[in-house]
Amino acid sequence: xxxxxxxxxxxxxxxxxxxxxxxxxxxxxxxxxxxxxxxxxxxxxxxxxxxxxxxxxxxxxxxxxxxxxxxxxxxxxxxxxxxxxxxxxxxxxxxxxxxxxxxxxxxxxxxxxxxxxxxxxxxxxxxxxxxxxxxxxxxxxxxxxxxxxxxxxxxxxxxxxxxxxxxxxxxxxxxxxxxxxxxxxxxxxxxxxxxxxxxxxxxxxxxxxxxxxxxxxxxxxxxxxxxxxxxxxxxxxxxxxxxxxxxxxxxxxxxxxxxxxxxxxxxxxxxxxxxxxxxxxxxxxxxxxxxxxxxxxxxxxxxxxxxxxxxxxxxxxxxxxxxxxxxxxxxxxxxxxxxxxxxxxxxxxxxxxxxxxxxxxxxxxxxxxxxxxxxxxx
Numbered sequence: 001x002x003x004x005x006x007x008x009x010x011x012x013x014x015x016x017x018x019x020x021x022x023x024x025x026x027x028x029x030x031x032x033x034x035x036x037x038x039x040x041x042x043x044x045x046x047x048x049x050x051x052x053x054x055x056x057x058x059x060x061x062x063x064x065x066x067x068x069x070x071x072x073x074x075x076x077x078x079x080x081x082x083x084x085x086x087x088x089x090x091x092x093x094x095x096x097x098x099x100x101x102x103x104x105x106x107x108x109x110x111x112x113x114x115x116x117x118x119x120x121x122x123x124x125x126x127x128x129x130x131x132x133x134x135x136x137x138x139x140x141x142x143x144x145x146x147x148x149x150x151x152x153x154x155x156x157x158x159x160x161x162x163x164x165x166x167x168x169x170x171x172x173x174x175x176x177x178x179x180x181x182x183x184x185x186x187x188x189x190x191x192x193x194x195x196x197x198x199x200x201x202x203x204x205x206x207x208x209x210x211x212x213x214x215x216x217x218x219x220x221x222x223x224x225x226x227x228x229x230x231x232x233x234x235x236x237x238x239x240x241x242x243x244x245x246x247x248x249x250x251x252x253x254x255x256x257x258x259x260x261x262x263x264x265x266x267x268x269x270x271x272x273x274x275x276x277x278x279x280x281x282x283x284x285x286x287x288x289x290x291x292x293x294x295x296x297x298x299x300x301x302x303x304x305x306x307x308x309x310x311x312x313x314x315x316x317x318x319x320x321x322x323x324x325x326x327x328x329x330x331x332x333x334x335x336x337x338x339x340x341x342x343x344x345x346x347x348x349x350x351x352x353x354x355x356x357x358x359x360x361x362x363x364x365x366x367x368x369x370x371x372x373x374x375x376x377x378x
Contacts, residue, residue, distance in 0.1 A: 013348030056092025056356030058337035073108035100130030125166030133195035139217035149180035172206035251321035273306035
């Protein structure tokens, strides 16, 4: 039996089909306008008059949510975490993200994620954030565990993850970074500059193709020294993450980034931590006390400590703050991630791809999420 969603405005990632339909099981079987629609005998039909259908979201940078954290290294909790993110926020592909901690703690997290990913297809990869970063821009990353890039450690952790590391955040100005980058590129791992004090000249020597949370925890844009932020803006082929919560980046600067980079090179992320979806109060990140108040997570010194941003809020916010249309938001929430990371079955709505999509009402309220054709109940 096939399922059909009909009379929706479908944003495929490359076009908009007004009053359209999609027929699917675990993958998409047909898509088109209602003028082309023919009801088949075994169709299970959902009418979606007034709704928008967009591809399932892809978050390549999320540490935790709903009381759980990747770094806890607990398979059962990571399973719950990714399932809750999917059904509550419309994220159908997730990169559980680590942080700067001891080598053993990172190894434990890699082993746990690998165990979960063997049965949970929501996990599309792992993002290793640190420990190969610069203490000058440590943000909420614990300084005592920071170290120079190590091919040996990356090899070890990637093996423990089942070769699932797809993105690694590092500081390209650190010792042995060129060798590290080359190893990453040779092993299908995207090198991403982050928590870095690199100058424009140092960035030009590096081989980073991605920037972690643009603007945040990096040498900023200056009129005499472009820094990491300026380099990312200037290099059109670099992908840039944005945290669109309104706190990490001022709304006008979100708009600035989209105008300069273009919506085809920006990827929305949450950079969320365990307190997302939980009551405000005292929480924890990497063994550090975090105070969550007014939709912000901060260390005791006032530094932002990840976010409590939900992905559907990021989607709405980028439309509002950057003054973009839904088609551009779809690029930044799905299409670009699938393209960069070679997720050929993800990121857009077309025949043969996985049936991962979200239904929104006209007010951009998330109403339903489908993963591999299955409705995820809230």
